[in-house]
Amino acid sequence: MTQKITPLIAGNWKMNGDAGSFLEVEVIKDHLAANEVNAEVVICPPATLLHRVSVALSESVAKTGAQNCHSAASGAYTGDISVAMVTEAGGEFVIVGHSERRDGYNESNEDVRAKAIAALEGGVVPIVCCGESLEVRESGKAIDVVVEQIIASCPDFTNEQELVVAYEPIWAIGTGKTASSADVDEMHNAIRAALVKRFGEQGAAIKILYGGSVKPANAKELLGVENVNGALVGGASLKADDFWGIISAA
Numbered sequence: 001m002t003q004k005i006t007p008l009i010a011g012n013w014k015m016n017g018d019a020g021s022f023l024e025v026e027v028i029k030d031h032l033a034a035n036e037v038n039a040e041v042v043i044c045p046p047a048t049l050l051h052r053v054s055v056a057l058s059e060s061v062a063k064t065g066a067q068n069c070h071s072a073a074s075g076a077y078t079g080d081i082s083v084a085m086v087t088e089a090g091g092e093f094v095i096v097g098h099s100e101r102r103d104g105y106n107e108s109n110e111d112v113r114a115k116a117i118a119a120l121e122g123g124v125v126p127i128v129c130c131g132e133s134l135e136v137r138e139s140g141k142a143i144d145v146v147v148e149q150i151i152a153s154c155p156d157f158t159n160e161q162e163l164v165v166a167y168e169p170i171w172a173i174g175t176g177k178t179a180s181s182a183d184v185d186e187m188h189n190a191i192r193a194a195l196v197k198r199f200g201e202q203g204a205a206i207k208i209l210y211g212g213s214v215k216p217a218n219a220k221e222l223l224g225v226e227n228v229n230g231a232l233v234g235g236a237s238l239k240a241d242d243f244w245g246i247i248s249a250a
């Protein structure tokens, strides 16, 4: 069931970043130019910085993405951005269904699926997030809940399109706590099996990222787990040295 997949290391800056962040982008760019890396690298800054970061990385192998998008092409959606706007700003990826949006903005699996469909139709790779709360983890139902969430949130896609999945246990996000390798292994295998059941061969090639307090110190171990095909990195993506430490562990 497993096949060789190039890992994806995606940095999610969340609502962080300013003009000074470009120094960090330049450092990453220099590292990528000077070293061979075994990973695809994506930076997802806030929407206001997406174009500038895309321009800064235009000569680099690193790509950019947005942290969210609307499912509609345009219209009266104050504060939102469309997939076409992401593309125009240079973004090639978009994070959809992050737990901070599911919880903070009541985004349902259906909402996330609609955004992922809009992304795919607009030629942007959706990074579809899933993950359980501490309560669910302690109830012993984490695998059932996460598998149901991801299958309901992922739309069908063609062989010409790409879809990425990110598993982020909510209790590990920004807390310094990470899931154990054994728990990550169990969850990623369950997600892989569900994706293969749903999508067949396409499901075997979907990148499944792990997110939740990934740091240079734990990256090698987490990225070495079967069916962990990269990382979705929050806090540690804000500092070039930390982000590079994770990229080079892939």
Ligand SMILES: O=C[C@H](O)COP(=O)(O)O
Residues within 6 Å of the ligand: 012, 098, 168, 172, 173, 174, 175, 176, 211, 212, 213, 214, 232, 233, 234, 235, 236
């Ligand atoms: O999108 C990234 C995740 O929410 C992980 O954030 P973190 O690395 O700060 O725990």
